[in-house]
Amino acid sequence: MTLDPLRPNSLADQAAQRLRAEIADGTWAVGDKLPGETTLAKTLGVGRSTVREAVRALAAAGLVRARQGAGVFVTATMPHEDWPTRLRQSAITEIYEVRAMLEVEAAQLAAQRRTPEDIAALDAALELRRRAADGTDAEFVDADISLHVAIVVAAHNSLLTGLFEEFLPALRRGLTDLLELTALRSGDASHGDESHAALVDAVRRGDARSAGAVLRAELAETLARLQAV
Structure with a gap:
């Protein structure tokens, strides 16, 4: 040239x-x-x-x-991509695998560090998720994500919170698509309520091991559904 x-x-x-x-x-x-x-x-x-x-x-x-x-x-023949662009181009299953690594640790930290204000926020988020069962899939996904954000915030690690927030747009798209494709809520409008209630309870009790185990199982189940779609 x-x-x-x-x-x-x-x-x-x-x-x-x-x-x-x-x-x-x-x-x-x-x-x-x-x-x-x-x-x-x-x-x-x-x-x-x-x-x-x-x-x-x-x-x-x-x-x-x-x-x-x-x-x-x-130093390179192709320009590097910024993080938001990388996330937009990643498969939802890859995003979920990394999400699990971050959020399980966040749940364990939340159980160790939660404050009365955090518990109140988690209770409110759980109630919002239950009320959203009567709404659209998009509204339910937003309420579900809000509860998970409250868990991460309760870990009191600003860097962890910032990293998790980067995932939210991709998570929202992926979960909305999952509900539409699988009709998960057709027989159970409040799908996952039991596991989310157990997660909040584990954090409330300060049981880090249980909080991590409950969330790990829930995310593994969702990842398996995503992989099957």
């Missing part, structure tokens, strides 16, 4: 796109050093400041890395 001069329109973006194409087609392989700013600026027909901005964009995408005193080197 031969680099042609760029049009004076969104020069930094165009320069970044052109350099990405060069990296993607193998002109510069992983480990190769990019030409210097002056050479790139002359070849692309832009100023050195534009080249610097384009290289910063490539670095943000994980394609290149600057080494002090040595230059800029190619």
Whole structure:
């Protein structure tokens, strides 16, 4: 591929796109050093400041890395994806497997750290889930997720809460689809009420082992249903 001069329109973006194409087609392989700013600026027909901005964009995408005193080197041929994008593109079963790892631990921590306010929030969330049994599948899923969020919040780990919140849009879509495809609530509008009540009770009693076991079993059952769809 031969680099042609760029049009004076969104020069930094165009320069970044052109350099990405060069990296993607193998002109510069992983480990190769990019030409210097002056050479790139002359070849692309832009100023050195534009080249610097384009290289910063490539670095943000994980394609290149600057080494002090040595230059800029190619580190990947494809840009990395941000976490929300990765989640949107992941299979719901993969998301559920990771969710189980996070949430089972959260339930055990919640049993150890819950406060009276947390217990009140869990009771309210459980009651909301029961009332939502008379609503649509989407309303029931929202109420179910709210209870699980209350469990994670009761673990009192802000990083864990933040990670779990990243999963919520994908979880909501997956669970809504599951209910629609399997008609789980056709014979039991409040599907899973017993296990959710047991989970709240275990947290209330401070029984971390039971809280983790109940939630692990519930999530494993849901994952099995997702895998069967």
